[in-house]
Amino acid sequence: MTQFDGYRLLACPLCHTIHATVNIVSFNFMSPEHWSDSYSVYSLFDNRQGLRQCVTCHDFFLQSDAPYLGHLTSEQASRLVETPPAYIPPSLRHKSGDTPDTRHSWIKRFKEWWSGKPHSQPPPEDTKDTQAVDEAQSKKYPRLKSANDEDLAGILEHQEKYSVSLIQAARILYWVYLNDTYRRTAKAMTEKGQIPYSAFKPTEIQINNMRTLLALLEFADGGSRAITIAELHRELGQFDRAIDILQKVAEPCLKSETILEAARQGISAPIPILYSYQKKK
Numbered sequence: 001m002t003q004f005d006g007y008r009l010l011a012c013p014l015c016h017t018i019h020a021t022v023n024i025v026s027f028n029f030m031s032p033e034h035w036s037d038s039y040s041v042y043s044l045f046d047n048r049q050g051l052r053q054c055v056t057c058h059d060f061f062l063q064s065d066a067p068y069l070g071h072l073t074s075e076q077a078s079r080l081v082e083t084p085p086a087y088i089p090p091s092l093r094h095k096s097g098d099t100p101d102t103r104h105s106w107i108k109r110f111k112e113w114w115s116g117k118p119h120s121q122p123p124p125e126d127t128k129d130t131q132a133v134d135e136a137q138s139k140k141y142p143r144l145k146s147a148n149d150e151d152l153a154g155i156l157e158h159q160e161k162y163s164v165s166l167i168q169a170a171r172i173l174y175w176v177y178l179n180d181t182y183r184r185t186a187k188a189m190t191e192k193g194q195i196p197y198s199a200f201k202p203t204e205i206q207i208n209n210m211r212t213l214l215a216l217l218e219f220a221d222g223g224s225r226a227i228t229i230a231e232l233h234r235e236l237g238q239f240d241r242a243i244d245i246l247q248k249v250a251e252p253c254l255k256s257e258t259i260l261e262a263a264r265q266g267i268s269a270p271i272p273i274l275y276s277y278q279k280k281k
């Protein structure tokens, strides 16, 4: 179960603006979809690799690098932390008659809007009320927000500004984001009863990002990265390397076994990992 206990106050390491973020005391990873590249849909806990954006200087930092300045109880936070925007644009309002498919696309659009705009774009209607709300909000701690997918290319273009750990986080997010094009194609093909794997044709940008990410991960410590490294080799078509790594995983799991099987079959496309709670009854 995902549970919260108050808020943590974290300073932007660059301009020292204090942000508030929910203090997570337990979480789970249940999600309607999990994929081999770690993409998940509407996960109950999506840490976005810890990559955050400051609401004041708009620069990026890792949450782990943000100095901890204290804790707010839930009661304190209700007075001192900005509330999320209540305004939802009409185009994003969920309709009761929506099918599961339209709901899926609505969740994605809503998440994009939610993560990107709450502090910068007041709603176009009721401007007077909005200003009053903004004034009250400006005296409160802003919420810490994650970097958007659309920001990742810009971060990587200026990678000399950032630490290796931050660039690694951005490259993982960029890898998963760029695979979304294939995911959309795969979904459409699967619905027509077609096998989608041959539609995975990574672009030069994708290949370069995957290769650079592999170099970063292989340099880093930690056995838990083995599955990610193997998955990158598989998506690059280096099946023998992927199989070799996965056969040495000390504690195989459904994810490592699914990726191993795909590598043995010569499939390079990202694939869904089907946990028992997701299988059709």
Ligand SMILES: [Zn+2]
Pocket (backbone or CB within 6 Å): 012, 013, 014, 015, 016, 017, 054, 055, 056, 057, 058, 059
């Ligand atoms: Zn800042």
